[in-house]
Amino acid sequence: MSGKRILTxxxxxxxxxxxxxxxxxxxxxxxxxxxxCFYFIANFHSLTSMPEPALLRERTxxxxxxxxxxxxxxEKTVFFRQSDVPxxxxxxxxxxxxxxxxxxxxxxSYKDKLAHGLEANxxxxxxxxxxxxxxxxxxxxxxxxxxxxxQHLEVTRDLALRFNNRYGEGLLVVPEPMxxxxxxxxxxxxxxxxxxxxxxxIEIFGEGKPVRxxxxxxxTDSTPLEEPKDPDKCNVxxxxxxxxxxxxxxxxxxRYRAGGMGYGHAKEALFKKYSEYFAEMRARRxxxxxxxxxxxxxxxxxxxxxxxxxxxxxxxxxxxxxx
Numbered sequence: 001m002s003g004k005r006i007l008t009x010x011x012x013x014x015x016x017x018x019x020x021x022x023x024x025x026x027x028x029x030x031x032x033x034x035x036x037c038f039y040f041i042a043n044f045h046s047l048t049s050m051p052e053p054a055l056l057r058e059r060t061x062x063x064x065x066x067x068x069x070x071x072x073x074x075e076k077t078v079f080f081r082q083s084d085v086p087x088x089x090x091x092x093x094x095x096x097x098x099x100x101x102x103x104x105x106x107x108x109s110y111k112d113k114l115a116h117g118l119e120a121n122x123x124x125x126x127x128x129x130x131x132x133x134x135x136x137x138x139x140x141x142x143x144x145x146x147x148x149x150x151q152h153l154e155v156t157r158d159l160a161l162r163f164n165n166r167y168g169e170g171l172l173v174v175p176e177p178m179x180x181x182x183x184x185x186x187x188x189x190x191x192x193x194x195x196x197x198x199x200x201x202i203e204i205f206g207e208g209k210p211v212r213x214x215x216x217x218x219x220t221d222s223t224p225l226e227e228p229k230d231p232d233k234c235n236v237x238x239x240x241x242x243x244x245x246x247x248x249x250x251x252x253x254x255r256y257r258a259g260g261m262g263y264g265h266a267k268e269a270l271f272k273k274y275s276e277y278f279a280e281m282r283a284r285r286x287x288x289x290x291x292x293x294x295x296x297x298x299x300x301x302x303x304x305x306x307x308x309x310x311x312x313x314x315x316x317x318x319x320x321x322x323x
Contacts, residue, residue, distance in 0.1 A: 003035035006178075007140040009042040009082065009131075010067075012060040017201035018274075019186040019194030021070065022242045024144045027178075029071045031144070037077040038138050038306060039067065041299075044082045044089070044130060048123040064295050066204060069285035074298045082134065084303035085310050092126075092133035094321055095159050098166065099129050103158065108151055132156035137310045139173045153177045167320040186242065187235040191219045202239075202274075205282050215271040216264070225262040236266045243277040 008028045010020055031037055041063045046056060060081060072079055082088065104125050135143055135156050145153050153175065160172040185193045188200030195201065202214050218236050223229050231237040231253045241249055252269060255261045288295060 003031075004141040005036045005038070005139055005173075006031055006142045006144065007038040007040075007135055007138055007175075008144050009040045009045075009134055010063060011046045011196075012041050012043045012056060012063045014059060014196040015201075015203045016063060016066040016205075017194055017196070017203050018239065018242070019188065019201065021204050022186050023194075025067075025070060028144050032073055032076045035142075038140070038309075039072060039077055039079050040082050040085075040134070040306070041067075041080070042082045042134070045127060048121065048127060061292070061295065064299055065285050065288050068288055068295065068298070069281045070204070071281070074302060078302050078305045078309075079298060080302035080306045081299055084299070085137070085306050087307070087310050087314055088130070088133050088137050090314065091137050091317065092130045094317065095132055095136075095163065096126065096129050098162050099155075099159055103155060104128060107155065128152045128155040129159070132159045135175055136160055136172045137313050138306070139309070139313060140175045141173060142178050143175050144178045150177055150179060171316055171320055187238050189214060189217050189219065191235050204278060205285055207282070212271050215267050215274070218267060218270075220263040220266075223263075226259050228259040229256045229261070229263075231256040234263075234266070236263060236270050240266070240270045240273060243273045248273070 006028070008024055010016070010025070016025075028037070028039060041060055043056060043060050046059070051059070064079075064081075067079065068074070107128055131152050132155060135153075136159075143153055143156075157174050160174045163172050164170065164174075188194035188198060189202070190198070190200045192198055192200060203211065206214070218239075220234060220236060221229075234256070237252065237256065240252060244252070252266070256266070
């Protein structure tokens with residue numbers, strides 16, 4: 001494989017949603033052709049919310065289905081479950097021993113999740129250290145991140161530099177962020193960033209009345225139907241832009257500004273576009289769902305390839321720290 005070593009992961013903490021897809025997933029899948037891509041299902045990270053074991057396994061399998069349905073090519077990409085490379089926990093512990101507590105307490109994501117009522121536990125606090133181990137274990141050069149995750153990558157870079165300064169220059173590759181500015185934050189039903197933590201998501205593969213009802217709940221202002229509206233201040237239009245062509249965007253933008261169109265009409269247009277955009281992927285997912293052993297074989301093959309790379313990294317790290 002040519003190009004740069006790129007890594008990204010996604011939690012198996014629930015159904016994949018539009019924020020996942022447009023925030024990093026779509027861009028990550030586009031990188032497969034010209035780079036060395038390592039994409040993993042972060043089921044260790046999902047334990048911070050303490051899901052039921054059977055539910056965690058189900059969600060992990062569903063994430064694998066979603067990635068494959070959305071276009072992940074296991075011939076080009078190393079695709080695996082995080083837990084199938086358990087040595088990542090060894091590197092996480094080593095990094096924990098050089099990580100200042102203050103560095104973690106200052107992370108915006110940790111403070112934000114506490115503010116939204118999540119229980120404080122060590123896993124939630126130390127999340128960025130395990131994330132750093134995920135990245136550094138595979139000599140990752142580039143990490144696609146949204147703006148909200150950039151701080152965690154800075155923690156990774158900080159820990160890599162601390163480690164190299166203490167144990168030897170060049171032992172760990174210091175990764176660079178790849179920020180997708182225009183889609184870094186995807187609005188949820190309430191206008192906040194779309195996140196499972198906030199319960200404001202729209203799933204990628206929803207169908208029929210249940211998902212349509214979600215679109216109808218997207219928060220808008222109280223501008224009357226007959227009045228002109230500003231598309232650039234509307235959550236509905238922000239989501240529509242992610243899926244529509246420039247011509248379709250221009251047409252809907254004109255309808256907003258002309259007046260005579262209610263937000264209900266805009267939501268219907270968004271729902272129709274969403275259904276069309278994911279139709280082919282939805283059909284592919286249904287076929288994969290009928291072949292669970294094929295999906296498992298893909299994950300096991302990816303894990304074997306990932307472990308081979310991880311082992312080489314740890315052959316440098318363990319002697320350097322005295323293990």
